[in-house]
Amino acid sequence: MTILVYAESWDGKFKKSSFEAVDYAAKLAKQMGAETTALTISAKEDVSQLGKYGAQSVRTINNQALETFNNQSYADAIIAVANKINADTVIISNTSNGKAIAPLIAAKRKAALITNVIELPESVSPFTIVRKTFSSKAIARYQTLSDKKVISITANSFEYNEREQLATSEAFDYVPEDAVQKLTSISINKATGKIGLTEADLVVSAGRGLKGPENWTMVEELAEVLGAATACSKPVSDIGWRPHSEHVGQTGIAINPQLYIAIGISGAIQHLAGVNASKNIVVINTDPDAPFFKAADYGIVGDAFEVLPKLISAIKSYKAVI
Amino acid sequence: MKILVCISHVPDTTSKIVFKNDLTEFDASGVTFVMNPYDEFGLTKAMHIKESLGGTITVANVGLAVTESTLRKALAIGADDAVRINAEPTDASYVAGLLAEYAGTQNFDLIITGRESIDYNGGAVPGMIAAHLNIPFVNACIGFDLNAEQATMIREIDGGKETLQGKLPLLIAGQKGLVEEKDLRIPAMRGIMMARKKPLTVLEASDREKHTNVLDYQLPEEKGACTLIDADDVEQLVQLLHSEAKVI
């Protein structure tokens, strides 16, 4: 038995979420008594390194037509490999691209799709696994009713281990079909040099309490000294103080970093829905009754305009010592 | 233009999430159900397209009779007709199969869904419908423009955006950005009156396979008490983040 894990790459480089997915696949394979094969499409890095995260072998697809991501042809390619190596289980990370291919693979293979997975299965026969649901306000235990399955893993929910092992690699000849009508990618606009929000370990977020966009300099500085990504509450992106891509919450991006620092955010239920899976929450707010304190691990009742400069310099001096 | 908007009927964002029957079932008592917020963006987008190019908007839902209030609201906002496929929407592949089966008989030019339902957060149904119908699928769509048969779409990607082009028919799974929040349509009195006369067809669900089954639910562990730190002693926070939380 073999488990196939798609190790996504961006501009040819693997994402951290891909290592998490490979490690998840390897641990699942152990539970199922199976082997782990990773698949890379247009990866430009050394693929044998996926062995470190538990892949025994890697199939690589390199084809001019798959240089840029296309959800239909990528899904078809993954299906072709899964069929070839007889993999019932396909593991994908739920990045923006992963979300665009997982349901295609599931429907075409008549497989069960389980998204937002945060743990290894409770049992592999019958296959029972928990996933986040109701905007992280609940956890649901699912059973799959078909042998074929696609499991989509929430980024940042697993700590991956590194092993002293390299994977063997083998090219997989795959030529995408032209029959179906496809989309053409015209351009990609990516904020470069910034830390991606969904994958970030540390996130600094601010809300309407910051009063105006000009005050984000200190939020960005705090993020920079920590090596964190920046986020914001919905009204802040609605008014245009920050880009929509930073809006976290029930109707924005859902995140689960190691650390979430919320500054001048009240902690409305819809905001919490997108961030309550964070492992550690720090709240800085002038109002001791702000609902966010109930969801926080650490809190400072205080004015962001006074606390942030102090916090930035305290972290700077801490970083200078280590 | 023949447009289909798929609409799910979900608990309001402020609902308290509680389960009953040994935690096997969501407790809907006292919960207000609304149109899935992502689908509201899709429906308003469909209205904009219809207003500029002409055409019809059908809204569809897989659900029991309780969801008709949401379909009526969609009719009041401006959809031309509604279809309810009578089944409990317990499994994404089942729901997608039913919607694709219906859509397959209707030759829609454009299918619009939301990016995910805010209750089960599957993010599964849209892509599955597209796969069944063998049409392109754009997830997290934040822009859609039509010029003759050529559609230009923008999708949100991790930390950025991608612009795509393709020909109809296709399926987009939308969210805020497809239209702006201030432009969202709400039912007006006239719309509500007119909605009463618009057709709401109930179709019986065909027998289809399900691939998943929910056994039960758990609520996440309660957070312990929050450690309060004096605003003048931020060094203590840094210390705790290092030694206790081990995040820096």
Ligand SMILES: Cc1cc2nc3c(=O)[nH]c(=O)nc-3n(C[C@H](O)[C@H](O)[C@H](O)COP(=O)(O)OP(=O)(O)OC[C@H]3O[C@@H](n4cnc5c(N)ncnc54)[C@H](O)[C@@H]3O)c2cc1C
């Ligand atoms: C259907 C629906 C979906 C929604 N989805 C989302 C979502 O996805 N994400 C989201 O964030 N919201 C969402 N909302 C909005 C949500 O209900 C809240 O309105 C929003 O989160 C409030 O944002 P805020 O905390 O930045 O602003 P406010 O509620 O205005 O809070 C500002 C906070 O800053 C504090 N403050 C003021 N001055 C200072 C200072 N100098 N220093 C420190 N603190 C200060 C105040 O005490 C207050 O707690 C949604 C709402 C609805 C109805």
Ligand SMILES: Nc1ncnc2c1ncn2[C@@H]1O[C@H](COP(=O)(O)O)[C@@H](O)[C@H]1O
């Ligand atoms: N029962 C349903 N009836 C109609 N449309 C649905 C249903 N469930 C999901 N959808 C559509 O699929 C989108 C994503 O839902 P989901 O895959 O459940 O997260 C929703 O925003 C709807 O547009």
